[in-house]
Amino acid sequence: MPSYYLAATLARFADEMVAFTLVLLVLDRTGSAALAGITGAAYAFPAIITGPLLGAWLDRTPRRRSALALNQATLGVVMLSLLALVGHSAHWVTPALAAVAGATLPMVSGGFTSMLPSLFRPERLARANAFESVSFSAAAIAGPATAATVAAAFSVDAAVMVIVVAATLSILAISRLPALPPVGASGEPFLASVIGGLRHLARTPRLRASTVTTTLLMGFTGILLIALPLHMASLGMPKSAAGYLWTAVELGSVTTALVIRPRWRPEHVAMLSVAAYGLVLTTWPLAPSFAVMLVLAVVAGCAEGPTLPAMFAARQQYSPGSLQGRVSTTAASLRVGTSALGQATAGVLVPAVGTRTTLVIVGLGLLASAASAASAAIGRCTTLTPHLRR
Template identity: 30%
Template sequence: MTTLTESRDRATTDPRATLLDAAGRTYFPLAFVARLPFAMMVVGVLTLVVAGRDSLTLGGATSGMVGLGGAAIGPLIGAWADRAGQRRVLLVTAAVNSLLLLALTAAVYSAVPDAVVLAIAFAIGASAPQVAPMSRSRLVGLIHTRLPAARRPATLSRTMSYESAADEIVFVVGPFVVGLLAAAFGPAAPMLAAAALTALAVVAFALHATARTPVAAAHGTSGTTAAPAAGDAARATHATPSAPGRAPRTQAPARELWHRRVLVLVAGFVGIGLFFGATLTAMSAVTGDAGHSERAGLLYGFMGIGSVVSALAVSVLPTRFSLRARWLTAAVVQLAGAVVIWTAGSTAVLIVGLLVAGLGIGPSLVTIYSLGSARSPRGRGTTVMTMLGSSVILGQSVASAGTGFLADAAGTGAALAMPAVAGTVILGAAVGNWRLTDR
């Protein structure tokens, strides 16, 4: 703790200091591992319930309840963290979530009604520790309070690129880990592993010294004030830190969270969630038609590859390529990939479409998170980050259920059209953001 404090003090005065100096060398590996349980939950719940209750319908409904719980309660957890500090919130949610994962495992293999299983699943999503948005909030606070002002915009862009790439990698690795554990040790193993990881990694993340990072008072300033697009990522450079680990004394009213400049970002993330859910379910329909439904994750992984590569590449884009232009360009690329997926006549063409779509998803994630950081009402940065993350979960839950129903009712061809519908939603949000953002 002393070493990290001294490192952060040097970062305040040393113009050569980096974000790694400010956060400490253990931070990034720990934050990465702490995200893994969240990425394992939805797929793990589906695997457990289908095996334990022998019902694909109940399995899909249960995994959907996990998503709905996270979407409904996740922003409230973010708001709680803005008021009480991340450490307390993470310790409470980690303890509750670990116990609920064990409770669901026991319930599935008992004689309790299906309604109880669904209720526990909702509670699992509702209590999921919000590691990813809290990590972003911590790092933004470190950038605004511990690094020289001239280097903050570039560091913020690179950090949002890394964070988005980390999310993508985790959501590719998570389902793969679930499959390995279920095949090797049985369908309950992924849930037990997720409970253990939550109890260990999330608690360690909560106790890390960065949990007491001062929140910048201008991170961001009121969402009601328009700012130039080029300045969106660089806003709040004149931040005034509050007490360590706590929100600023003067917190913006909650109504500012509903400003259209924030809501357009939420709409974009709902579209990305719709794209994720529609694409994964459509790939399940494609591979199911071929008699190999277990290979859906392999096809889906190609989209993850493109997304990770493009998310990391965003950090080298020139600053004159504005955030609003980046999102609009990425949305067009993503929709183009979706159209290729829809019209693909072979597996090879389908893979090309997935790769192209991924190339659009990565920059969209990075750019929207950067805009969200800049547009967060004063003292509500974690709330906004959690709203964005929860929007992805909500969209994914809705699209998974809707695309699955459509595949059963109208066939695989209809399911393959749904990613294009989701891509249109994302493009519409990008156009709306363009209109709401000054040059």
């Protein structure tokens, strides 16, 4: 549905700009890598707590559109506040405001994605997942590139205003989405509903493997968010140029997400893609110029491309419809929270070991992540869709 993809992509575009623009704004006004890391972490960390709660509520409510719109309105207000206060107030104010915007962050990924089984027939879900991946990637392509271009051509402040405009437009698009009926059991106690989603994630080995893979991927991506802008100086480029590297990664990712339709189990696809991505990342510190690093970024994106469609497929195939909201937002909260830890870690790691060593650590860490997910897949998968049972 065009209205769905427009609303989802606009919201994700704003979110992709935030992750990069927050770093630029803090570095530009304070010069503190530690504060940049803490602010990025504060934006993402609340999702660890709110994700399962929001998912349980989404499964039980017909007001999904209101929740999605409220997330975007909160983002717009917080970004305007940060524009006024970063560098002109106590350091704790910046991460505190970022945390407010991050509290409803799982809505951007899990909240939208959980709607797919209600919007599309089962035989169309595979194609819907591919386009959902393109929505994420298109936002990830345009978000950092827009932030980098606007910051370089005008100012970081102007990039913040673009986020506010995108959030406002996404609210208008969300208002055109259809109202969907609840999918969960309304009579179930709320806390039991929350625990049920967590238990399902923990006790379904194939879903657990996919979740571990993509969660650890986001942790190391959080480190890259801080490391790449600081690495640009070694290539004779401004910090904002890192946005083009993220764009190059996503261009490669979109290509393989649309072209490649693996027939393997989704958790296997996710593990192999993340391992290949990590292997390519270990070559990034060897790049002698920014142009070479751009090429390597495209190659890395091609390796990572099948990961998102595989993640969506794992959630849908290994979870019943009544758990889609809880599984999607809880998994999203884990991803976002781990990204927060990665950014906070980078604030300490990069000054200690330098950007080149940090990039190598990220690449090797992704290889280890795939191996860890393989061990998480051990066990009997008791919750499968009827299609997979056949």
